Amino acid sequence: xxxxxxxxxxxxxxxxxxxxxxxxxxxxxxxxxxxxxxxxxxxxxxxxxxxxxxxxxxxxxxxxxxxxxxxxxxxxxxxxxxxxxxxxxxxxxxxxxxxxxxxxxxxxxxxx
Amino acid sequence: xxxxxxxxxxxxxxxxxxxxxxxxxxxxxxxxxxxxxxxxxxxxxxxxxxxxxxxxxxxxxxxxxxxxxxxxxxxxxxxxxxxxxxxxxxxxxxxxxxxxxxxxxxxxxx
Numbered sequence: 001x002x003x004x005x006x007x008x009x010x011x012x013x014x015x016x017x018x019x020x021x022x023x024x025x026x027x028x029x030x031x032x033x034x035x036x037x038x039x040x041x042x043x044x045x046x047x048x049x050x051x052x053x054x055x056x057x058x059x060x061x062x063x064x065x066x067x068x069x070x071x072x073x074x075x076x077x078x079x080x081x082x083x084x085x086x087x088x089x090x091x092x093x094x095x096x097x098x099x100x101x102x103x104x105x106x107x108x109x110x111x112x
Numbered sequence: 113x114x115x116x117x118x119x120x121x122x123x124x125x126x127x128x129x130x131x132x133x134x135x136x137x138x139x140x141x142x143x144x145x146x147x148x149x150x151x152x153x154x155x156x157x158x159x160x161x162x163x164x165x166x167x168x169x170x171x172x173x174x175x176x177x178x179x180x181x182x183x184x185x186x187x188x189x190x191x192x193x194x195x196x197x198x199x200x201x202x203x204x205x206x207x208x209x210x211x212x213x214x215x216x217x218x219x220x221x222x
Contacts, residue, residue, distance in 0.1 A: 033207050033210075040217070041215070042200060054210045058209070099145055099210070100157050101202070
């Protein structure tokens with residue numbers, strides 16, 4: 001099946017620990033995105049990557065880091081510098097020339 | 113910066129009633145997409161509008177793009193319990209960056 005996978009679905013971490021969220025796609029899409037969603041709110045862009053080895057900050061990049069070493073993978077690290085990391089994290093991708101975003105199932109991160 | 117607002121934030125309707133959500137951008141959009149997110153799920157693409165004044169229909173759903181390409185609406189006729197979820201609009205900001213609306217959460221009472 002083609003699509004985007006995110007793991008794990010639920011993640012618990014202690015305050016002060018860095019944590020890396022996985023995002024893998026087999027759609028052969030060039031562009032990938034990370035969004036944060038808080039309860040009852042919309043999606044806010046954290047980072048995006050147009051192509052391998054290149055990425056740009058979104059609107060709320062502080063306290064997060066990403067890498068794009070492979071076309072199919074775009075992991076997000078939530079660092080201890082992120083003040084309110086508890087949220088639902090969504091990864092998405094788009095095909096070149098299209099604005100349709102395909103989302104993964106999301107990872108719900110809870111920092112205790 | 114560019115902002116995309118949606119109203120209402122919440123809407124509760126009786127099954128069979130109609131529902132409309134409105135999306136307003138602070139800047140002109142090249143196109144607009146609509147997504148649906150079921151409770152506990154992830155956003156799923158519904159449709160894209162590109163032309164000024166464009167109207168598209170998907171069964172009971174009607175989508176409109178404003179003449180000035182700064183606003184859009186989604187209308188659902190005769191809602192069903194399967195329509196429950198949050199509806200988001202999204203517009204492109206720059207080449208690869210997208211701005212999502214604040215979303216409208218729809219609850220349908222049987």
